[in-house]
Amino acid sequence: MRSRLAADDRILRLLDIAELPAADAGEQVEIIQASITDMDAMEKACAGADAVIHLGGHSLEQVWSKILDVNINGTYVVLEAARRQGVKRVVLASSNHAAGYVEKSRGEAGDYEFPRPDTNYGVSKVALEALGSLYADRYGLDVVCVRIGSCFEKPKDVRMLSTWLSPADGARLFEACLATPAPGFRVIWGISDNTRRWFSLDEGRKLGYESQDDSEAYAAEVIAEHGELDPESHAARYLGGAWCGPDFNTAEKEAGR
Numbered sequence: 001m002r003s004r005l006a007a008d009d010r011i012l013r014l015l016d017i018a019e020l021p022a023a024d025a026g027e028q029v030e031i032i033q034a035s036i037t038d039m040d041a042m043e044k045a046c047a048g049a050d051a052v053i054h055l056g057g058h059s060l061e062q063v064w065s066k067i068l069d070v071n072i073n074g075t076y077v078v079l080e081a082a083r084r085q086g087v088k089r090v091v092l093a094s095s096n097h098a099a100g101y102v103e104k105s106r107g108e109a110g111d112y113e114f115p116r117p118d119t120n121y122g123v124s125k126v127a128l129e130a131l132g133s134l135y136a137d138r139y140g141l142d143v144v145c146v147r148i149g150s151c152f153e154k155p156k157d158v159r160m161l162s163t164w165l166s167p168a169d170g171a172r173l174f175e176a177c178l179a180t181p182a183p184g185f186r187v188i189w190g191i192s193d194n195t196r197r198w199f200s201l202d203e204g205r206k207l208g209y210e211s212q213d214d215s216e217a218y219a220a221e222v223i224a225e226h227g228e229l230d231p232e233s234h235a236a237r238y239l240g241g242a243w244c245g246p247d248f249n250t251a252e253k254e255a256g257r
């Protein structure tokens with residue numbers, strides 16, 4: 001998003017726990033290396049900002065202690081730091097895994113699916129949405145939670161033909177989340193206008209998002225490489241795909257079984 005969200009009238013303040021590349025000549029960025037769980041650092045990062053886009057944390061399944069610390073407490077710190085510094089709008093990266101156990105046989109996932117998390121990670125995204133709701137209702141922040149599908153340069157497997165969010169559409173969606181007047185609290189799907197999509201685009205469109213990409217451009221290539229989805233597989237049955245299957249049974253692994 002660093003290059004995609006760049007604009008003449010904008011300074012992007014980028015925060016990551018990892019070391020980020022320094023600013024290129026003419027690039028209007030400020031770099032901060034810190035953890036999203038560090039309140040002091042987050043308050044400094046939020047000072048004077050118009051909006052926060054929170055994409056930090058573990059992006060894959062992890063043991064509970066890490067999810068609790070980084071994804072759940074980290075989101076609390078982001079929102080609280082934003083509140084303390086008077087930031088009016090926060091965009092939060094939620095995930096399809098907040099509703100991973102929704103069965104696809106029900107048809108396109110609607111505007112708002114009640115949470116059915118498929119993993120510790122999915123639970124953290126439900127908690128993120130709950131925290132966002134609290135900060136919108138109690139403290140008056142505008143909070144948009146984007147349940148992102150699969151945001152990669154290209155769909156990596158057949159499931160992603162349905163869940164893909166092109167990075168360019170991701171940037172369009174974030175711009176819409178920043179620009180839309182007074183959204184209050186929203187939960188929207190973050191996907192491209194894929195021919196095979198499983199999710200409604202209606203809530204995103206209400207914020208002004210117009211997807212320009214469709215994973216169908218990659219369908220022949222992806223299917224030739226991976227074959228069609230096995231109808232008996234978790235990937236074919238649930239929104240969360242393989243995350244609903246035994247490989248993601250973290251509890252058994254943590255218990256040493």
Ligand code: 15L
Nearest residue numbers: 059060095096097149150163
């Ligand atoms: C996610 O939420 C992950 O962060 C991402 O890495 C993908 O695995 C994606 O979901 C997905 O469901 O494809």
